[in-house]
Amino acid sequence: MIKSLGRCAAAVATAVLAAGGLGAAWQTTARAAAFSAAFTCNIGDLGQTAAVLNGWLTPPGNTYDGPARFWLHISNLNLQAPFPIDSWSGAAWVNVTGAENATFQVTGSGGAVPEQGALAGDLAGDWAPAVAGTHLLSVGGLEITANSPQAGSVAVQCVPNGTPMAEVLQVAAPYRGQWVHPPVPLFHVGPWYRPGMILQRPVWVRPGWNRPGWNGPGWYHPPVYNRPVGPGGGWYHPGPIHHGGWSRHR
Known part of the structure; x- marks a missing residue:
């Protein structure tokens, strides 16, 4: 329109x-x-x-x-x-x-x-x-x-x-002479076009970011985890967890 x-x-x-x-x-x-x-x-x-x-x-x-x-x-x-x-x-x-x-x-x-x-x-x-x-x-x-x-x-x-x-x-006054018209290629509509088609916003996935096992494709960045802190302010090191408190390894 x-x-x-x-x-x-x-x-x-x-x-x-x-x-x-x-x-x-x-x-x-x-x-x-x-x-x-x-x-x-x-x-x-x-x-x-x-x-x-x-x-x-x-x-x-x-x-x-x-x-x-x-x-x-x-x-x-x-x-x-x-x-x-x-x-x-x-x-x-x-x-x-x-x-x-x-x-x-x-x-x-x-x-x-x-x-x-x-x-x-x-x-x-x-x-x-x-x-x-x-x-x-x-x-x-x-x-x-x-x-x-x-x-x-x-x-x-x-x-x-x-x-x-x-x-x-x-x-008002057209050109009556002769001239070599520049070649005009035909406008071929690609097979993608269908009248009345439902459109979606184009999406680009940056190459290399969509790694296997990741939850989010595209612009997903790995999360940054905070390491837990045990009693007394020390860093908690991976190891067995005992019920009733933090386990600290020396």
Whole structure:
């Protein structure tokens, strides 16, 4: 279910993207509508989780004299990752319906994310509308690779719940020329996804901590026992216990 968060102006600006973005300067003169979209995500072999993508998709304008750059800004995508992330890279599929049917891809990378933290950054890709009219742009899927010293490289796939409309683009002058469209691989939904599936929070068991005979898997630490103290304050040494008092061995 998509909830409009209102309109936000992206004034003419050139800025270096913060950590979590592309790490390069960008420029835009378009107006972008903020949106919020629900996704179902699979984090490697750790399990599935519900996630919400908050952000906006910025088109370069409504007149095109060639391929132009589109920006998908992710202001918040909380995957509830049960480990900190050092860096990540990702791709999103943007589906176009309405005046024409097309799909293009935006890609990018980002920096560190704390445990249970949210990803933020920018993805970018080129596309040229070929037909005038109303174009409906939606995010059709996300694939992210998260890098962590604890878990290594973890692949994350997110499937939208419904059709998360990101932007309504009014194309006044489409591009009529020829250009080599970048190849766009199909977004294949993994076998993990079932519509209406019941989700559980991903659980990560740190390797080496789940030892045989221990009661608690995962982050279980061995208990620290206090040694009993006998009469007179001396330490009690293991040995036979006699009824009626402590037994001390010399």
